[in-house]
Amino acid sequence: MKNNNLITPEGTNDLLFKECVMRRTVQKAVSEVFMERGYSEIITPGIEFLDVFNLNSRHFPQEELYKLVDRKGRLIVLRPESTMPIARVVATRLKEATLPLRLCYDQYAFNVSTQMRGRSDQICQAGIELIGSSDRITDFEVIETAAAVLEKCSTGDYSLEIGDIGYFKELMNQLSATDEDKETIRDFIEEKNYPALNDFLDTFGDNSITKALKMLPRLFGGEEVFEKASKLFSDEKTDAILSSLKELFKDIEKLGLKGRVTVDLGMVNKTDYYTGVILKGYMEGYGEPVISGGRYDKLISEFGYDVPATGFAVNVDAVAKIRLRNEKIAVREVEAIVFAEKGFEMKAVLHARKLRAEGMKVELGAFNDIDKVRKYAAEVKIEKIISVGENIKEI
């Protein structure tokens, strides 16, 4: 049998040295943004019952889940994301807690990704969930927090994009089509597959709804989008959604994000428990969104507790990867090696301790032979060796 003891599974890799420093740097920056806004961390198990992710509003495709079987034969999965486990916690242990709840997390998510595209199956995600209010201020809070993350973590250009899934859902409500056809339309809009969408919608006749749906994937960009949209289709509900989103859009620009906020009315995620304002964050030099989230007012009720909520997740690995490419990391170098002469080991350990207390970064010489220690010091470029014997001297 082939032995795989020297490699890691597809879609995973070991992080070494600077990669770890950068990952921790990003994690720290993101968690500071969350903490100073009053978010409290929660950690959920890495494995969950499949049922947690198999609700009415969101079915994870089976082939994208890592599955195990527990002792009783029940299906367990490696958590593919953190929002649903947190919804589970909120609907159970936190059911009596005072609202709003501000929860944050920083943990791995696992997905079986397309083979051989260089994607990770294990992603470090940090995020927030703001639970218990559907008032407008909470949309602001989540967007402002996402903007703060982008601002704090970006070294290059970035942009924040908002949308409202309600607009699409409202249009779809008015289209008489089967659920399957609606799913096809949603797919085409998500992929911005203009030609296929046009052809498919032609079979539903030529009316204001199909016209609007045909244009939907093109409705992204700056403020002009709202005008275009209102010309295409207008009724009480969609008008209300548009005007509220437009206000939000204009207000966000005041966060100092002018030119960096865009709107996309054709943002219609597949993983769809969203019910209102949704958002995505992009950073220059990365081919996928680094932030994604939105309002999900009905999700927690599927766990038996009817509370509105909103939130987002940051792909920490992606942010760290971008920054590693653009930045030099300064890691404090070791200043001296403390070498112990034979029989003076404990004296050397204590001396090293003393130096550290004085603020030096020192390591112990790992060999009894001074020549070996000298050779090591030369290779890793540590200039100072302090020898500890009867006397303590720099050599």
Place this chain on the structure above:
Amino acid sequence: MSKPLRIALTKGRLEKDTVGLLESLGFDCTEVHEKGRKLILSIPDANLEVVLAKAADVITYVDRGVCDMGVVGKDTIMEMPGKFFEIVNLGFGKCKFALAGKKGVNFYGGFGVKTIATKYPNVARNFFEAKGMDVEIVKIEGSVELAPLLDLSDGIVDIVETGTTLRENGLEVKEDIAPIAARLIVNTVSMKMRQQEIEALVEKIEKKIAE
């Protein structure tokens, strides 16, 4: 001028057709014609950088965002879907996916599980899955038409242009699966971060195609 937009073209016919299209828009493609061994070529007046690649790689490059746009056949997109926007049907590179088998034989006849030979296992699987039909799929790299002749398979799923090869080997199209033509695809982040430049180019292309 900003950083050029990078576009990956599928080597061969789609490359020539795309360059023709860009030239008809008035862009100077001299460097692409006289490429020599260079792998990244520039079309300065369109602020484009051209990368020539195999079809499947075009998808990978755009999917991963190392190229902003790509030109690739619908056949490749169907076989290896990814995350990108598929925004223009360029109209050239036209052909179709079809199910073919021996002439005069009812492909769907009998109760046995059918065997399908193909270079496109995902396309074949999706086609029969949609029909709720179990089939055995054999991946072939070369001339797929041989498989039914050698009785390796009951049918083939392949790209059909004129149908001449099929006819000359006593095969016929049993069912069309999907029409194929070249597509312009765009990375999801590029579409947002460089919207104006991409939309300006797409608009020109769409206008030209409509002519």
